Amino acid sequence: MGLDNRFLDSLPPEEIARLEPALRRHTLTRDQLIAETGHPVPHAVFPIDCVISVVAVMHDGRQIETRTIGRESGYGLLHALGSRHSYERVTAQIGGEAWRLPIDTLAAAAAASPLLVRRIVQRAQATLVQTAQSTACNSLHSAEQRLCRWLLLTRDRLSSEVLPLTQEHLSIMLGVQRTTVTAVASELQASGAIAYSRGRITVLDAEALQRRSCECYEAIKDAAAELLRDGRD
Numbered sequence: 151m152g153l154d155n156r157f158l159d160s161l162p163p164e165e166i167a168r169l170e171p172a173l174r175r176h177t178l179t180r181d182q183l184i185a186e187t188g189h190p191v192p193h194a195v196f197p198i199d200c201v202i203s204v205v206a207v208m209h210d211g212r213q214i215e216t217r218t219i220g221r222e223s224g225y226g227l228l229h230a231l232g233s234r235h236s237y238e239r240v241t242a243q244i245g246g247e248a249w250r251l252p253i254d255t256l257a258a259a260a261a262a263s264p265l266l267v268r269r270i271v272q273r274a275q276a277t278l279v280q281t282a283q284s285t286a287c288n289s290l291h292s293a294e295q296r297l298c299r300w301l302l303l304t305r306d307r308l309s310s311e312v313l314p315l316t317q318e319h320l321s322i323m324l325g326v327q328r329t330t331v332t333a334v335a336s337e338l339q340a341s342g343a344i345a346y347s348r349g350r351i352t353v354l355d356a357e358a359l360q361r362r363s364c365e366c367y368e369a370i371k372d373a374a375a376e377l378l379r380d381g382r383d
Contacts, residue, residue, distance in 0.1 A: 155196040155249060156222045157273055165266055168259040169251060176250040178242035180314070184225060185236035193250045194226030200246030201307055205239045205322060214288070214325040217280045218243065218300075220307030222374065223273045230256040231270060243319055244308070272377055279373040287366040293324050294334050298363035300324075301344070301353060303370065311353045338362070 152159045153173075158166065178184070178200050185191050187207060195202065202219040216238065219225050225240055230253050260266045287296055300323055304313050320331045335346040343358040344351050353359065360367065 153196075153249060154198045154221060155224065157224050157227075157269065158196055158249065160269060161266065165259070165263060168263070168266075169255065172252055172255040174250050176248050178245050178248055180242060180245040180316075182242040182245070183240070184242065185238070185240040187236055187239055189236055190234050191226050191229045191236050191253055193252055194224050194230065194256050196224035196249040196251070197221045197307075198247040198249065199308065200242055200248050201244040201304060203241050203243035203319070203322075205241070207239050213239070213322045215284075215323040217277060217284060218303070218307075219277075220304075222307065223276065224249075226251075226253055226256070227270045228274050229253055230260055231267065244304070244314055276374045276377045279377070280370050283366050283370050283373075287364060288325060291364040291366065293326055293330055294337065294362060295364040295366075296324055297331075297334050297338070298343075298359045299367040299370075301351065302356065302359055302363060302367045305353050305356065306371070313351045313353070314349060315351050316349050 153166075158169075158173075161169075175198075176195075178195075184195055184202060197220050199221065202225050203215055204217050204219065204225070205213045205215050207213050229236075234253055260270060287299060291299075297320070301313065304315075305311065317328045317331050320335070321328045324331060324334075335344065335351070338344045338359075339346045341358065341362075343355045343362065344353055346352075
């Protein structure tokens with residue numbers, strides 16, 4: 151029986167045996183703070199059916215999302231190999247279940263296992279691809295294209311057409327005002343691609359979202375599939 155997290159499920163039984171005694175299933179509520187800039191990261195978090203948001207916060211309080219993490223990976227992996235402090239704000243964007251593991255336990259297991267280190271580095275590479283592509287997307291593509299890309303990636307992570315999302319999260323993700331979020335979502339709803347209501351978006355036509363998205367959705371998806379292919383060392 152798997153753990154419903156692709157990073158954990160990619161590990162062979164002997165590696166899971168190192169971690170399993172300290173793994174704890176944990177419920178994350180929407181907006182729950184997982185890590186804060188400048189503070190220690192005590193646990194790695196491996197989503198099961200939630201989505202984690204990693205946000206850069208400016209001195210004037212403005213925020214923009216740099217990446218999201220779902221069940222394909224986890225937050226805190228590189229902290230087990232390097233600095234134990236967070237340099238970003240990390241929250242549960244979509245609440246749900248996750249596994250939590252003390253960073254010290256993960257660090258000790260990695261010190262004893264080159265394979266575990268390689269798995270962590272694979273996930274780090276996938277994160278870098280997503281962050282780099284998202285940076286380019288935020289600079290070069292329209293708010294509508296970026297929203298479509300983000301909705302498609304979130305739909306893939308949750309395997310669900312219903313995405314519980316607030317205007318606040320969407321404005322942080324897009325780096326725009328809430329009025330822009332409303333205008334873009336209303337246009338997508340009028341086209342029949344989504345149904346948009348307070349705190350929830352339902353994907354009605356994923357193919358329409360792909361047509362209105364940019365190349366970044368496929369770029370992130372394809373790179374992650376290549377880098378995270380189970381069994382690749």
